[in-house]
Amino acid sequence: EEQLLESGGGLVQPGGSLRLSCAASGFTFSINAMSWVRQAPGKGLKWVSTITSSGGNTYYADSVKGRFTISRDNSKNTVYLQMNSLRAEDTAVYYCAKDTNFDPWGQGTLVTVSS
Amino acid sequence: DIQMTQSPSSLSASVGDRVTITCRASQGISSWLAWYQQKPEKAPKSLIYAASTLQSGVPSRFSGSGSGTDFTLTISSLQPEDFGTYYCQQYNSYPLTFGGGTKVEIK
Numbered sequence: 001e002e003q004l005l006e007s008g009g010g011l012v013q014p015g016g017s018l019r020l021s022c023a024a025s026g027f028t029f030s031i032n033a034m035s036w037v038r039q040a041p042g043k044g045l046k047w048v049s050t051i052t053s054s055g056g057n058t059y060y061a062d063s064v065k066g067r068f069t070i071s072r073d074n075s076k077n078t079v080y081l082q083m084n085s086l087r088a089e090d091t092a093v094y095y096c097a098k099d100t101n102f103d104p105w106g107q108g109t110l111v112t113v114s115s
Numbered sequence: 116d117i118q119m120t121q122s123p124s125s126l127s128a129s130v131g132d133r134v135t136i137t138c139r140a141s142q143g144i145s146s147w148l149a150w151y152q153q154k155p156e157k158a159p160k161s162l163i164y165a166a167s168t169l170q171s172g173v174p175s176r177f178s179g180s181g182s183g184t185d186f187t188l189t190i191s192s193l194q195p196e197d198f199g200t201y202y203c204q205q206y207n208s209y210p211l212t213f214g215g216g217t218k219v220e221i222k
Contacts, residue, residue: 035211045151045159045202047211059209095158100206101149103161103170 002026002104004096009109012086016113020081022096022106030074033099036081038092039108046092050100051079064090086113117141117205121214129222134190136217138203143183147207150179150188153216154199162201163188195221 008020022034036048049070050059058070069082079096093108118141128134138148146166151159161170163179166186176191190197198221203214 044216045153045204045213047204047213050209050211061210100211101147101161101164102151102159102204103149103164105158105160108158 002098004098004104004106006094006096006106006109009094009111011112011114013115014087014113016086017082017084018086018111020083020094020096020109020111022079022081024077024079024098027098029077034070034072034079035097035100035102036070036079037095037097037102037105038090038111039095040089040092043092048094049081083111086111088113116210117144117208117212119203119205119212119214121201121203121217123217124215125218125220127220127222128193130193130195132193134193134197134219136188136201136203136219138181138186138188138214140184140186140205140207144205144207146182147205148179148181148186149204149206150177151202151204152197152199153202159202193219193221197221 003025005023012018033052035050051070055072067085072079091113093110095108096106120139148166150163153159162173167179178189180187200216200218202216
């Protein structure tokens with residue numbers, strides 16, 4: 001069974017940093033693109049970032065470009081999202097998902113940006 | 116950016132009803148469209164990809180159709196467990212974008 005497990009969320013002050021991790025199992029991680037999607041409280045789904053299978057190409061939503069960095073370690077079957085210069089509007093549940101038609105999804109990790 | 120417009124934003128229907136949700140893309144996306152179901156406090160679940168291909172394990176009462184700019188998700192006979200919010204998403208080009216969601220309630 002394909003599974004994704006996020007970790008690393010929490011409470012951080014505005015301007016702070018956080019690194020999310022997503023551990024994959026049950027599929028050949030190294031041949032799949034991986035993505036991050038977020039959902040602010042009570043709101044819809046918003047794509048954040050995607051990294052290709054080799055890590056050679058990365059894509060970002062304009063709202064996070066220059067502040068967030070996606071990366072992956074294919075030897076550890078893990079994708080990361082480094083989030084810097086966090087703002088209140090980054091508060092959301094962050095999901096990792098396989099590929100660009102997202103399947104499966106992880107259970108999500110909550111990031112709260114507040115003083 | 117490609118805008119995805121879903122309608123209706125919410126609906127209430129009875130068990131056994133046929134339910135249709137539409138999704139319109141602001142420009143052509145071929146068949147690069149997926150549908151998701153999300154229940155409260157849960158992660159989304161993929162139902163359909165490539166506009167009409169059912170994910171493994173998804174009940175056959177769900178179906179998708181369309182190509183280009185106009186797409187439809189149909190539930191042929193609504194079941195009590197089908198409540199939740201449904202989202203369409205295009206993966207034709209970056210930035211990847213979602214529709215605003217359709218909240219389905221059971222009468």
